[in-house]
Amino acid sequence: MLAxxxxxxxxxxxxxxxxxxxxxYRHFPSRTALVRELARECxxxxxxxxxxxxxxxxxxxxxxxAVIQLIMPLARQFHFLLSLWSYAEDDEDIRxxxxxxxxxxxxxxxxxxxxxxxDAAVPAAWVVSSLDAQVAAAWWMVGNxxxxxxxxxxxxxxxxxxxIGPRA
Amino acid sequence: MLAxxxxxxxxxxxxxxxxxxxxxYRHFPSRTALVRELARECxxxxxxxxxxxxxxxxxxxxxxxAVIQLIMPLARQFHFLLSLWSYAEDDEDIRxxxxxxxxxxxxxxxxxxxxxxxDAAVPAAWVVSSLDAQVAAAWWMVGNxxxxxxxxxxxxxxxxxxxIGPRA
DNA sequence: TATTTATGATACAAGTATGTCTCACATATG
DNA sequence: CATATGTGAGACATACTTGTATCATAAATA
Numbered sequence: 001m002l003a004x005x006x007x008x009x010x011x012x013x014x015x016x017x018x019x020x021x022x023x024x025y026r027h028f029p030s031r032t033a034l035v036r037e038l039a040r041e042c043x044x045x046x047x048x049x050x051x052x053x054x055x056x057x058x059x060x061x062x063x064x065x066a067v068i069q070l071i072m073p074l075a076r077q078f079h080f081l082l083s084l085w086s087y088a089e090d091d092e093d094i095r096x097x098x099x100x101x102x103x104x105x106x107x108x109x110x111x112x113x114x115x116x117x118x119d120a121a122v123p124a125a126w127v128v129s130s131l132d133a134q135v136a137a138a139w140w141m142v143g144n145x146x147x148x149x150x151x152x153x154x155x156x157x158x159x160x161x162x163x164i165g166p167r168a
Numbered sequence: 169m170l171a172x173x174x175x176x177x178x179x180x181x182x183x184x185x186x187x188x189x190x191x192x193y194r195h196f197p198s199r200t201a202l203v204r205e206l207a208r209e210c211x212x213x214x215x216x217x218x219x220x221x222x223x224x225x226x227x228x229x230x231x232x233x234a235v236i237q238l239i240m241p242l243a244r245q246f247h248f249l250l251s252l253w254s255y256a257e258d259d260e261d262i263r264x265x266x267x268x269x270x271x272x273x274x275x276x277x278x279x280x281x282x283x284x285x286x287d288a289a290v291p292a293a294w295v296v297s298s299l300d301a302q303v304a305a306a307w308w309m310v311g312n313x314x315x316x317x318x319x320x321x322x323x324x325x326x327x328x329x330x331x332i333g334p335r336a
Numbered sequence: 337t338a339t340t341t342a343t344g345a346t347a348c349a350a351g352t353a354t355g356t357c358t359c360a361c362a363t364a365t366g
Numbered sequence: 367c368a369t370a371t372g373t374g375a376g377a378c379a380t381a382c383t384t385g386t387a388t389c390a391t392a393a394a395t396a
Contacts, residue, residue, distance in 0.1 A: 006251075007175065083174075083251060116334055117333060117334070118332050118333065118334070119332060119333065119334050119335055122323075122327075122332045123314065125309065125314050126305075126306075126309060126314070126315070126323050126327075126332075127332055129305040129306070129308060129309055130302055130305055130323075130327050130332070132305065133301035133302055133304060133305035134298055134301055134302065136301060137297040137298055137300065137301035138294075138297070140297060141293065141294060141297055146291065146293050146294070147294070155290075155294055155298075158331075159290075159294075159298050159327075159328075159331065160327075160331055160332060161331045161332060161333045162330070162331040162333055163326075163327065163328055163329045163330040163331035163333075164286050164287060164290045164294075164295055164298070164328060164329060165285060165286065165287065165329045165330055165331075166284055166285070166286070166287050167287055168336065
């Protein structure tokens with residue numbers, strides 16, 4: 001519900017969940033608590049889905065490509081945070097997990113730079129921003145039936161590393 | 169105010185504008201009217217700023233690069249529409265202007281394909297989405313002091329056409 | 337100077353959201 | 367069977383937001 005409409009009320013959430021509003025408040029003492037738990041869940045799920053990348057020992061560009069492919073189905077859940085993040089960012093736990101994930105991503109970017117698959121002159125922060133923005137854009141394409149999940153991942157990988165210019 | 173916090177109340181807007189709430193209602197009969205006028209203003213300003221591109225007779229990639237450079241300072245005003253667009257999209261005038269601008273952008277993309285500076289296999293919708301997403305991302309970098317305006321435009325142009333891979 | 341106009345402050349009504357509380361009921365457990 | 371637990375429905379207080387209306391005042395105009 002909050003992913004579709006971040007301004008949804010507790011009544012809306014309860015109705016969509018098929019439970020009474022009172023019951024919702026029994027599980028989440030406040031709206032802020034609900035949003036934070038949702039954020040935590042998103043971050044947990046990301047950790048879980050991205051674990052195979054680290055386990056497989058992938059590095060640099062190969063790892064980033066795997067991350068993009070794995071993260072695409074989660075983009076929807078991520079996207080809701082854009083407008084609700086202000087409620088979550090004050091939470092210490094959430095911030096810690098988020099910072100760690102961000103650091104891991106930056107590490108992959110640095111590895112890719114070291115192996116020569118990313119231009120060392122490009123700031124890592126921009127790579128991460130551009131990656132994030134394009135994943136969100138690609139998910140939007142999926143949502144509007146203009147891409148399948150795999151097409152979306154492929155488009156992001158290609159655009160990110162090689163751009164939309166003519167193939168070499 | 170609405171650019172920073174799209175959920176801001178009329179009181180917030182009036183306070184930031186340094187006028188009374190009543191006066192704000194004298195100029196904009198409703199919150200929706202305010203948002204729509206803001207949207208109209210954004211689109212008008214975009215038209216004005218982008219007019220030189222058409223006047224100079226730029227086409228294809230050169231035109232797209234000029235658009236990116238000119239649009240960057242406007243990105244902030246554009247960005248507020250993401251969450252407020254639902255209030256504006258019902259307005260016939262606004263929709264017409266927006267659709268025209270979008271069509272013009274797609275035309276530039278098609279021209280770039282024809283001249284060989286964009287791979288014909290890449291869907292135009294994805295080019296526009298990726299462009300839009302990266303402009304927003306770059307503006308965010310500017311807002312956080314990680315890019316200057318011109319660095320931002322340069323980064324978007326380079327990432328869009330050539331990606332972040334090593335320079336050929 | 338007299339008058340019109342725009343403004344700020346404020347009160348007001350109606351609607352909605354949050355968070356708390358109570359009560360009746362169903363279900364699971366002892 | 368008796369009891370404990372969780373739920374749904376709803377009342378309730380509080381607060382906030384929208385949109386309207388009123389009134390006194392400052393500034394521009396005639």
